[in-house]
Amino acid sequence: MANPPEAIVRRKLSDEIFDRLKALITSGELGPGDAMPSERELMERFGVGRPAIREALQALANNRLVTISHGERARVREVNARSIFEQVDLTAKMLLSTSPTSLEHLKQARRLFERAMVREAAARATEDDVARLAAVLDEQTRGAADPQTFISADMRFHREIAAISRNPLFEAVSEAMLGWLRKYHTEVLLWRGKENLTLVEHGQIIRHIAANEADDAEEMMARHLDRSSSLYTHTQS
Known part of the structure; x- marks a missing residue:
């Protein structure tokens, strides 16, 4: 036939x-x-x-x-690296908005990614890198009373850690994931005393990076992200 x-x-x-x-x-x-x-x-x-x-x-x-x-x-x-993720930005946001499971997958991916990034930062951070992290932490501390300022500084802190890798793809991945997560950040962060805990954890991460303590930096980052994971929730409007 x-x-x-x-x-x-x-x-x-x-x-x-x-x-x-x-x-x-x-x-x-x-x-x-x-x-x-x-x-x-x-x-x-x-x-x-x-x-x-x-x-x-x-x-x-x-x-x-x-x-x-x-x-x-x-x-x-x-x-450039950033423009690659700009092309999938809308699709990623649509997926997250319709799938609570996808948000959990994103949080898991971020956890693995940031653990690797903080190890890399602890291995290669210069004094200038540590100073930039400290400057972001100072800004976050000053803005603790304002949710938007605090959250923006929080995300910049994590982007700066990825930037220490000197790999623009890693920095772009960090920026993309944090941007996708931001929509799902809740006001839980500003429960009394919780913002202070975030600042303390960021300070500990900086100290481990400055001392080239990769294992301790990774452990602290994992604890930090595990605690803050519940701050990102998928709610139906």
């Missing part, structure tokens, strides 16, 4: 143009900051109308490959 014919799916013009414009970027022909050809130039180059060009450019913008400003030509964005 003969196999049924394979259907040929016709592609939209804008999809084909998207691929060609993307190739200009990925090949290096157009680099970060460069302006894309004008809409008229692209229309003449590909022999298509303005709607297909605009749709392709918007798809590039949606994929964070270019930026589009009103009245100006689209420009190629710089691709």
Whole structure:
């Protein structure tokens, strides 16, 4: 019996143009900051109308490959570790908002990640790194009475630990995970005395990092995250 014919799916013009414009970027022909050809130039180059060009450019913008400003030509964005996670940011937030289990998975992933990061920090932190951590802790201490200030400093503290790795991917992972978690942070943090416990734990983590005590730093980080895990909860609005 003969196999049924394979259907040929016709592609939209804008999809084909998207691929060609993307190739200009990925090949290096157009680099970060460069302006894309004008809409008229692209229309003449590909022999298509303005709607297909605009749709392709918007798809590039949606994929964070270019930026589009009103009245100006689209420009190629710089691709870096942070931009990788920006592309999945909306999808991750949608998943978390519809799945309490996914929030638990994220907290577990963060626990493993931060234990590794604090070990790395204890192995390679310089005096300047320790000073930056101490400065964030001072800011957090001063802002203990204000929830938003306190939480922002708390998350910056953990990002600074990841940054000590000197690996931009680790720093981007930390920033992404903390950003996804922030929506689920509850006011439990500000129960009387709880904010002081967070400050004490952060101070102990800094001391272990400064003393190159990787095992103690990891143990303290694990205890800190285990205690604070309940601060992130999935509530239905």
